[in-house]
Amino acid sequence: MTDIKASIGAIVRATAGRDEDGLFIIINVIDHEYVLIANGENRTIKKPKKKKLKHLKFLGFVDENIATLVSTKRLQDADIRKSIKSFE
Amino acid sequence: MIGQKNEKQIELMRKAGSIVGKTLTLMRDSVRVGITTRELDKIAFDYITSQGATPSFLNYEGFPASICASVNSVVVHGIPNDYALKEGDIIGIDIGACYKGYHGDAARTFMIGNVDEKTAQLVRETKRCFFKGIEGLKAGDRVGKISNAVETHAKKFGYGIVRELVGHGVGQNLHEDPQIPNYGSANSGDFIPVNCTLAIEPMINMGKAKIFLKNDNWTIVTADGKPSAHYENTILVTKDGVEILTLMDGEEIDD
Numbered sequence: 001m002t003d004i005k006a007s008i009g010a011i012v013r014a015t016a017g018r019d020e021d022g023l024f025i026i027i028n029v030i031d032h033e034y035v036l037i038a039n040g041e042n043r044t045i046k047k048p049k050k051k052k053l054k055h056l057k058f059l060g061f062v063d064e065n066i067a068t069l070v071s072t073k074r075l076q077d078a079d080i081r082k083s084i085k086s087f088e
Numbered sequence: 089m090i091g092q093k094n095e096k097q098i099e100l101m102r103k104a105g106s107i108v109g110k111t112l113t114l115m116r117d118s119v120r121v122g123i124t125t126r127e128l129d130k131i132a133f134d135y136i137t138s139q140g141a142t143p144s145f146l147n148y149e150g151f152p153a154s155i156c157a158s159v160n161s162v163v164v165h166g167i168p169n170d171y172a173l174k175e176g177d178i179i180g181i182d183i184g185a186c187y188k189g190y191h192g193d194a195a196r197t198f199m200i201g202n203v204d205e206k207t208a209q210l211v212r213e214t215k216r217c218f219f220k221g222i223e224g225l226k227a228g229d230r231v232g233k234i235s236n237a238v239e240t241h242a243k244k245f246g247y248g249i250v251r252e253l254v255g256h257g258v259g260q261n262l263h264e265d266p267q268i269p270n271y272g273s274a275n276s277g278d279f280i281p282v283n284c285t286l287a288i289e290p291m292i293n294m295g296k297a298k299i300f301l302k303n304d305n306w307t308i309v310t311a312d313g314k315p316s317a318h319y320e321n322t323i324l325v326t327k328d329g330v331e332i333l334t335l336m337d338g339e340e341i342d343d
Contacts, residue, residue: 002164003256003263060301
C-alpha cells in the first residue's frame, strides 16, 4: 500500500486537536513524522502549527504555486488563504 | 533511519512476500468479466488467512478491506465494492500480508479481456518502470537512483508521475523509512544499507500527474479521469543486488 509523501504545498485536513476539521497547507516538512501547517488566519507563516502527519488527512492536492513561493521565500498569508479558498 | 534485517527476519520477509505473491497469482487467475472487486477481496482474505498470515491492509488506519482494488482512473486505495469488472477495464490490485509480524506488500495491474492499445502500453511500461528502478541496484546506492530511473522511463512516454504517493521501506511496519518517490535526482535521498527491504511502486498516469482524494477518504483518482497503472514489489537489497520477494507464480520479469 502506497505511502503518502508530505510535500510542501499539500492541502490537508486536521483530524485531531484544537484545529480538527480545518483545512491547512503544509509549509514545511520537518521529518518523516512532523510538518508545519498554516491557514493564513490563526495559523500564520510566522506562527505555523507543528503537527504530526498522523493527525492530518491528505486531500490529494498539492498547490505547486505555494511550493514555489516557499522555495523562493515569497510566501504570504494571503497566498495561503487564497489557495485554501479555491480548494473549498 | 533505514532499518536492516538479520537472517531470521529476512526469512520471515521471504515468507510474507511469498504469501503476497501467491495471493496475487490467485488474483491473476480470478479476474474476469463479471467478478466484483468485493469477491476478489474475499478470495484474497481467505487465502492470506489460510496461510497463517493476516491481511496487512485490513483496518490499517481504518481501511475496510484486505486488498485495494483500483479500477481504470483510480490510482490507488480503491475500496472493494459491488462493481463488476467489464471488458476493457484495468484493475490495480494491491495486497499486503503480515506473517509472524513481518509485512510483504505488492501490487499488479491486470487487464480484463481486450484493453485498448494505449492503456495496455501504460500497464506494460509501468511494470517496466519498476524493473528500470531496480536495474543494477545494490546496497550503498542512493534512493534517488530508483526514483530517477522510474521517472526517466515514464517520461519517455509522456506519462504523468504521481508525486504525492511514494514507495517505502517495509518490514515490521507496513510503512517504514525511507520514502521512495517515483521522481527526482539520482544523487538524492538516503543511502540504502545492506539487507533492507523496500516496497518500490511506480504509479503512472496516462494523462496528467494530478490526483484527487474522493469523499470516502481513501480512493485516489486521476484529476483528468484518464487511466492509471500501478506495479509494486517488496524487494531485499543485498551487497550484490536485489531479490524480489513478491513475484507471482511463473511471472516473467520485464517482459
